[in-house]
Amino acid sequence: MGENGASGFPYDGFHLNKDWPGVDVKDGVDVHHPTVTNLLKALEEDVARLKGFNAGTVSHLRVYGPVTARHVGEWDAAQQLGAVFTRGHTALTGSYEKLIAQYEAAITVIKTSFDNILKAEKASDVGRDA
Secondary structure (H helix, E strand, O other): EOOOOOOOOOOOOOOOOOOOOOOOOOOOOOOHHHHHHHHHHHHHHHHHHOOOOOOOHHOOOOOHOOOOOHHOOOOOOHHHHHHHHHHHHHHHHHHHHHHHHHHHHOOOOOOHHHHHHHHHHHHHHOOOOO
16 A cells, blocks of 8 residues: 555545535524524424324335235245245335434434534623623
C-alpha cells in the first residue's frame, strides 16, 4: 500500500461546493420552529400508521401476506415453491420491521436535535435585552 492508501488516489480532504444552498450562512441558522414541529408530528403519525393493522402495514402483511404450500398445490414443485415463498415472506416482513425501527430512530434523532437547538437558542438569549 502506497502513501495514498489502498485506492492509490490522494485524499485532499472534504470540501463543500461553495454554491451549495445554505453553505454561506451570514446571520446564523434559521430554524422555523412551527415547520419542524409539524414535520415531527407528520412523521410520528406516519410511523404510527405503519405500526397499525390496516392494509400496507407490517402486521397486515404478516397475517395476510404468506403464500404457503397449501396455496400453490400438492405436487412436489409446488411444495418447494411454497417453502421459497415462506422464506421470502419472512425476509420481507423482517426487513419491513427493521425499516420501521429505523424510521422511529430517525424521528428520535430529529427530536433530540430540535430540543438541542431550542436549548441553545434559549441559552444564547441569556443577558440579551428583549
